[in-house]
Amino acid sequence: MRLRNPFLAPTALLMAITMLAPLAIIVVYSLLTRGAYGGVELPWTIENFTRLWDPVYGIIFLRSFWIAAVATALCLVLGFPLAMFIARSGSRKNLYLSLVILPFWTSFLIRTYAWMFLLRDTGILNSALQALHIIREPLPLLYNDGAVILGLVYGFLPFMVLPLYATLERLDASLLEAAADLGARPWDTLVRVTLPLCAPGIRAGAILVFVPCLGTYLTSDLLGGSKTVLIGNLVQNQFTASRDWPFGAALSLALMAIAMVLLLAARRRGEEML
Amino acid sequence: MPDTVLELRRVSKDFATQRAVADVSLEIPRGAFFSLLGPSGCGKTTILRMVAGFETPTAGEVWLNGQRIDALPPYQRNVNTVFQSYALFPHLTVQGNVEFGFRHKKGTDEIRRVLDVLKQVRLEMKASRKPSELSGGERQRVALARAIVLQPDVLLLDEPLSALDPQLRKQVRVELRDLQRRVGVTFLFVTHDQEEALSMSDQIAVMNGGALEQVGTPREIYARPRSRFVADFLGAMNWIDGIGVRPEAVSICQSPTKTGRKAIVTDVTYLGSFCHIAMTLEGGEAILAQVPPGSAIQAGQTVCFTWNPEDEVRC
Numbered sequence: 210m211r212l213r214n215p216f217l218a219p220t221a222l223l224m225a226i227t228m229l230a231p232l233a234i235i236v237v238y239s240l241l242t243r244g245a246y247g248g249v250e251l252p253w254t255i256e257n258f259t260r261l262w263d264p265v266y267g268i269i270f271l272r273s274f275w276i277a278a279v280a281t282a283l284c285l286v287l288g289f290p291l292a293m294f295i296a297r298s299g300s301r302k303n304l305y306l307s308l309v310i311l312p313f314w315t316s317f318l319i320r321t322y323a324w325m326f327l328l329r330d331t332g333i334l335n336s337a338l339q340a341l342h343i344i345r346e347p348l349p350l351l352y353n354d355g356a357v358i359l360g361l362v363y364g365f366l367p368f369m370v371l372p373l374y375a376t377l378e379r380l381d382a383s384l385l386e387a388a389a390d391l392g393a394r395p396w397d398t399l400v401r402v403t404l405p406l407c408a409p410g411i412r413a414g415a416i417l418v419f420v421p422c423l424g425t426y427l428t429s430d431l432l433g434g435s436k437t438v439l440i441g442n443l444v445q446n447q448f449t450a451s452r453d454w455p456f457g458a459a460l461s462l463a464l465m466a467i468a469m470v471l472l473l474a475a476r477r478r479g480e481e482m483l
Numbered sequence: 484m485p486d487t488v489l490e491l492r493r494v495s496k497d498f499a500t501q502r503a504v505a506d507v508s509l510e511i512p513r514g515a516f517f518s519l520l521g522p523s524g525c526g527k528t529t530i531l532r533m534v535a536g537f538e539t540p541t542a543g544e545v546w547l548n549g550q551r552i553d554a555l556p557p558y559q560r561n562v563n564t565v566f567q568s569y570a571l572f573p574h575l576t577v578q579g580n581v582e583f584g585f586r587h588k589k590g591t592d593e594i595r596r597v598l599d600v601l602k603q604v605r606l607e608m609k610a611s612r613k614p615s616e617l618s619g620g621e622r623q624r625v626a627l628a629r630a631i632v633l634q635p636d637v638l639l640l641d642e643p644l645s646a647l648d649p650q651l652r653k654q655v656r657v658e659l660r661d662l663q664r665r666v667g668v669t670f671l672f673v674t675h676d677q678e679e680a681l682s683m684s685d686q687i688a689v690m691n692g693g694a695l696e697q698v699g700t701p702r703e704i705y706a707r708p709r710s711r712f713v714a715d716f717l718g719a720m721n722w723i724d725g726i727g728v729r730p731e732a733v734s735i736c737q738s739p740t741k742t743g744r745k746a747i748v749t750d751v752t753y754l755g756s757f758c759h760i761a762m763t764l765e766g767g768e769a770i771l772a773q774v775p776p777g778s779a780i781q782a783g784q785t786v787c788f789t790w791n792p793e794d795e796v797r798c
Contacts, residue, residue, distance in 0.1 A: 386537055387570035389557040391584035391629065401586070405574045 239458035247452040257459035266443070266460070270467075273439040276354060276429075277422035280361035284369040284418045285411065287362070292373035292410075293403075296380075306374070309367050317364060321431050324360055325351060328432070352434030360428040365421060369414035376410030377403075412475055420468050440464050488513040488669050489534065489562075489637050494543030494553075496529050503529040505693040506543070511637070511671060511686075516663050518672045518680040521690035522716070527673045530690075531639050534671065535564050548636055563630035564639040567646070569622050571614040577601070577625050578610040584633045600632040603662065620651050627659075631666055640672045644679060656683055677717045681705060689713045709798055720796070721770050727796030733772035735760060735780060735788045743787030746770055751782055762788065 239257050241249040260266075295305045312320060327333050328350035335347040350356060380403065388398040404411075426441030433439070440460065447457025489511040496504040504526040511517045519527035532538040534545060536557030545553040552560050563584075571580050581601060585593045601607045604624035614622055623643060630638055643659075644652045660683045663670050674680050680687050681701040689696040689704060689712075697709045708714035714727050721728045723744075736743060746762035749769075753776065760772040760780055772788060780786060 381568075381570065383566050383568055383570040384572060386535075386557070387564070387566060387572070388583070389537075390535055390562075390564045391633065392558045393583070393586065394558055397586065401583075402572060406572075408574075 235458045235461060238455055239462055241455050243453045243455050247448075247454060249454050254455075257455045258463075260456060261459060261463055269438055269440055269443055270463075272437075273423055273441070276358060276361070276437075276439065277419050277425075280358050280365065280422045281369075281415050281419040283358065283362045284366050285415065288366055288369035288373055288414065289407075289411075292370050292377050295370070295374050296377040302378075306371075309370050312367070318427065320364070321360055321428055324356070324363070325431060328356055328359075351432060352437075354433065354437055356432040357429045357437050357439075360432045361422050361425060364428065365418040368417040368421075372410045372413040372417065373407065374410075376407045380406055412478075416472060416475060419471075423468060424464060486513040487511065488548060489671065490546040491530070491534075492544040492546065494530070494533065494540045494545065496526070496533060496538060497541045502693055504533070504540075507690075507693075507695050509688060509695070509698070511669060514667050514669055515685045516660065516670045516672065516683055518674060518684040518687045519690060520674055520677060520680040520687050520716070521696075523675055525690040526693040527675075527690050528641055531564070531641055531671065531673050534560075534562060534637065535639055536560050536562075561633075561635055562637045562639055563633050563635040564641065565623075565626045565630050565643045567641045567643065569614075569626040569643075569646070571622055571625055571629075573614055576611050576613055577606055577617070580614070580625055581629045581632055583629060596632055600628045603665075604628045619647055620655065623647060623655065627662070631662075631668060635668065637669045637671050640670060642674055643672075644674075644676075652679075659683065681717070689716060691716075706796070708796060711798060714796055714798060719771055723764075723768070723770070725797075727798070728790045728794060729796070730759070730771040730773040732790045732794035733770065733788050734790065735772055735774060735778075735786050737780065737784070737786055740787050740789065743789045745785060745787055748780055748782050748784045748786055751778075751780060762786065 238249050240253050240255065242252060242254055242256075244250045291309075295302055295309070298305060325332070329335070330347040330349075330351070332350070334350060335344070338344045339347065384402055384406070385398055388402045389395075393401060424441050425439060426445045429437050429439045429442055430445075444457050444460045444464070447453045447460065451457075487510045489509075491507055491509040494504060494507050495502065507526070507530065509530075519530060521527050529538060533540050533553070534547075536552070536555060536559075540553050543553075544551055547560065547562065572583065575583065578597065578601070581597050582589065582593075585597070598607065601610055604627060606621065606624055606628065609617065609621065614625065617625065623646070626643070644655055647655060656679060672680075672683065681704075684701055686698065687701055687704050688698045691712050697704060697713050699707075704713060705717050708717065708727075711722075711727075714720045719730050721730065721733065739745065744764065746764050748760055748762050750759075750761040752759040752761070756776060758774050758776050758778050758780075760774055760778070762770045762772065764770060770788065774780070
């Protein structure tokens with residue numbers, strides 16, 4: 210411990226400056242009044258928080274949760290077989306793992322733009338289908354919830370696959386043999402042994418996907434168009450077009466509080482299982 | 484003719500670089516405690532895994548109760564395994580582990596059987612514990628209970644005592660033997676420990692390099708080994724002019740005799756209930772004798788030793 214502390218100091222300092230300080234600023238801003246041209250002014254007020262109870266924002270929160278939940282579920286459904294495949298592919302594991310993280314080599318923004326080129330009315334997909342005379346009018350692939358979920362699943366799938374892979378890789382193969390030996394068919398073994406023992410990985414992956422999806426603004430902005438307003442976009446709007454920094458600060462604090470409650474609930478559930 | 488429950492017919496198993504099991508034929512009588520004995524890598528565990536269904540034979544057939552099973556998946560074979568590492572499900576309680584095999588058919592009869600088996604292995608008070616809260620011996624008993632509760636035709640045991648400490652191991656040997664007699668299930672027991680195999684088995688098959696060396700009762704195997712390998716593997720053996728004599732069959736006289744052979748004592752090891760006397764012949768061959776602990780023989784002494792011709796082993 211004594212040796213480790215000095216080496217931790219730079220990290221601790223960085224965290225204090227880049228995390229705690231901005232957080233403190235957000236808290237202070239959320240309790241002030243909006244300035245006429247952006248910024249904040251006195252007097253102190255809690256009005257920004259009481260405004261959160263307006264059903265308009267409640268609906269946006271619910272929509273954000275719904276989209277994040279669907280994206281997380283899809284990541285789990287797609288990621289689990291993939292993680293299982295990688296964990297069982299012996300010497301090729303490292304190759305497949307690097308393929309999973311390959312997309313990180315380019316910017317998320319550029320990759321999201323690439324999806325726009327694929328999905329828009331004159332995009333590759335619609336053009337190809339039209340050229341093949343499968344459809345006459347372009348399909349509405351872009352600027353809807355489906356496109357947002359697609360973009361989120363695409364972007365965050367690696368965050369689900371990696372923790373799942375880590376738990377599956379450590380799974381004692383003799384437990385799977387024992388299950389088969391006791392009469393469990395492969396599907397039974399998956400449900401009764403593999404999935405319960407992978408719960409920590411599933412939980413970690415779900416948190417790593419759900420939390421950033423909840424606060425997303427880039428994906429929903431580019432792929433969802435003006436129809437899909439999520440909390441992230443709402444916060445962004447307060448600091449830009451609406452020039453209501455205190456309300457934007459209150460919104461982001463509310464988002465953080467909800468995410469934190471969910472994390473704690475997930476952790477408590479994890480402790481119960483152990 | 485005894486009733487055979489499990490039969491291996493000319494079974495071989497090749498892995499990528501080596502032949503693990505070479506043309507093994509075995510018949511295991513119903514209700515027997517049958518051991519597969521051999522050094523590590525001799526193919527005994529591979530045989531067990533082929534019976535369980537985790538490996539498919541490269542050649543040959545496996546028959547269980549008159550049905551050919553070598554192509555069936557593990558979950559369709561009425562055999563159960565006690566794994567070397569026990570392989571208990573860490574997320575389930577003791578009871579959950581023991582009930583695991585009853586998933587789709589848990590009636591009053593099954594519930595009664597689970598309780599009954601838990602009682603038999605003295606774990607009824609710990610039914611709601613998790614495996615991580617149990618001692619090594621208790622875990623071993625859970626693994627056993629989980630397998631016998633399904634009333635398999637053959638119970639496969641893969642070195643189930645090797646993870647226990649030596650003191651406990653001897654006690655568990657007796658318990659396991661008692662349990663097998665009480666329940667009447669056929670045991671196919673894999674071990675590399677000759678003492679374990681000798682003390683528990685009705686029959687032993689000794690294996691070496693993937694092939695069967697000899698099958699017989701413990702007494703036959705120990706006293707009438709058919710090969711040098713078997714003779715040496717089952718216990719210390721002196722080889723004198725091509726004849727094998729066990730250390731306990733050697734008797735030592737301190738004065739020269741007509742029939743005896745002369746040797747110089749090089750070492751005396753006191754082992755509590757007996758002494759080991761190490762000697763060398765004139766030709767330099769080493770001889771080991773096991774004598775009562777009260778013996779006055781000392782290192783450096785020249786002695787005469789004899790043995791009863793009945794105890795000779797020729798192979």
